Amino acid sequence: MDMNIAGIRLDVTEDGYLTDVSQWNKEIAIEIAKAEGIELTDRHWEVLYWLQEQVKNEVALSIRGIKKSGVLNIKEFYALFPGGPLKVSTKIAGVPKPKSCI
Amino acid sequence: MGKTKVKKMLFILSKATIENVYAAFVMANGARMEGIESEIFFTFFGLEAIQKKKLEHLHVATVGNPAMHMPTMLGGLPGVEALATKMMKKEMEKLDMPPVGEFLEILSDSGCKLWGCKLAIDMFHLNKEDLIDELDGILTIGDFYSRADEDGTHLLFI
Numbered sequence: 001m002d003m004n005i006a007g008i009r010l011d012v013t014e015d016g017y018l019t020d021v022s023q024w025n026k027e028i029a030i031e032i033a034k035a036e037g038i039e040l041t042d043r044h045w046e047v048l049y050w051l052q053e054q055v056k057n058e059v060a061l062s063i064r065g066i067k068k069s070g071v072l073n074i075k076e077f078y079a080l081f082p083g084g085p086l087k088v089s090t091k092i093a094g095v096p097k098p099k100s101c102i
Numbered sequence: 103m104g105k106t107k108v109k110k111m112l113f114i115l116s117k118a119t120i121e122n123v124y125a126a127f128v129m130a131n132g133a134r135m136e137g138i139e140s141e142i143f144f145t146f147f148g149l150e151a152i153q154k155k156k157l158e159h160l161h162v163a164t165v166g167n168p169a170m171h172m173p174t175m176l177g178g179l180p181g182v183e184a185l186a187t188k189m190m191k192k193e194m195e196k197l198d199m200p201p202v203g204e205f206l207e208i209l210s211d212s213g214c215k216l217w218g219c220k221l222a223i224d225m226f227h228l229n230k231e232d233l234i235d236e237l238d239g240i241l242t243i244g245d246f247y248s249r250a251d252e253d254g255t256h257l258l259f260i
Contacts, residue, residue, distance in 0.1 A: 063135060063208055064200050074211035083137035101132055102199060102208075 006031045017090070017097050021052075024094030033092045036083070040092075044080055047072055048093040055095040061086060062100035109254030110139040112246070117260065118150035119163045120190060126260045127205045134212040142209070143246045145219035148260075149226060152218060152234045157202045161187045203234075210236035215249075217241045 003012045006027040011019040016032070018024055029048065033040050040048075050071050054061060063086060066077050081088040086098050111133040115126040126142055133140035150156045164170050164177035164186050176182060191201075200208060210216060218233055218240040230240075250257060 060198075062198060063131065063212065064198055064204075067204075067208055067211070074208060078134075078211075078213060084135055086135055087137075100198075101128060 013097070015091070015097060018094040021055075021094050029092050029094065032094075036081075036088050036092065038081065038088070038092070044092075047077075047080060047089060051089055051093045052095055055090075055093075060100060061090065061098040062102050064102055106136065106138065107254050108133075108138055108256060109252055110141075110250070110256070112250055112255060112257045113140070113142045114246075114257065114259045115142055115144050115148035115151065116146045118147040118156075118160055120160050120187065121162060122260050123148075123151045123160055123202065124194070124199070124205075127202075127209060128199075129258070130214050131205070131209055131212060134209075134214055139213075141215040141217065141246075141249060143217045143219060143241065143243075145222045145243075149218065149222055149228065149233075151202060152206070152216065152237060153228070153232050154234060155232070157206070157234070160202060162190050206234055206236055210238075217246060219243065219246075 001012050001014060003010050003016065006025075008023070008028065010023050010028070013019060018028075030040055033044070038044070050069075051061065054065075059065065063074060063077075066072065066086075067074050072080075077085045077089070081092075086100070090096065090098055111130065113126045113130055115123065117123070130140040130142050144152050150160060161183050162170075164172060164183045165174055167177070170177060170186065172182075199205075206216065215238045216234075216236055218237055220240050220242050223233075223240055
């Protein structure tokens with residue numbers, strides 16, 4: 001599926017996740033976040049870069065993993081990315097949708 | 103948020119076998135992960151899952167459970183239930199499923215409300231101190247029903 005984000009034509013999945021991480025940039029992240037009703041703060045960026053790092057290191061993302069991360073706790077995660085933080089944050093970070101049930 | 107019309111999931115957990123407790127926990131946590139509100143009402147044997155001294159000692163049912171593919175007589179022998187439980191916990195750990203205590207912390211931190219049933223708590227002579235600190239309160243079933251206060255709310259008995 002094609003989508004126009006920040007004036008660029010991008011390949012995305014049916015759910016709106018980038019299929020090619022290399023297409024990701026800050027402008028795109030800001031636009032996706034806006035569509036999710038989120039204004040990105042410095043703290044959001046820290047978490048987004050950390051998520052990208054995790055995916056690069058092939059760590060499976062999960063809520064339990066957030067609890068163990070030492071980077072942020074679950075409460076903050078839900079506060080930063082309301083309405084399903086794992087799904088929303090990964091979409092903004094341009095990484096694949098996590099398959100975790102927990 | 104997803105496209106689901108489900109806005110709130112209310113679970114009533116009345117059993118304390120591992121398979122039932124995890125079913126409730128995974129669904130309640132899964133709801134939160136999808137941006138759906140969730141709450142669990144612990145009643146009768148489900149209260150074992152929120153008793154500090156008992157929650158890490160729940161068992162899988164080996165008797166009266168045809169899916170164990172084990173003769174009922176064998177399932178009742180000493181140690182069989184403990185062994186089956188140990189094996190199941192090992193498999194769950196492989197899938198990164200948290201132990202009961204940690205799962206309750208995750209649920210609470212995720213905004214899932216945890217309620218104790220007043221009638222069952224009185225019946226089992228339990229005190230507030232016996233129950234986990236994350237508990238949001240003790241309710242009557244009427245109180246719990248009144249929490250089904252918006253469209254798209256579903257109630258599930260486990």
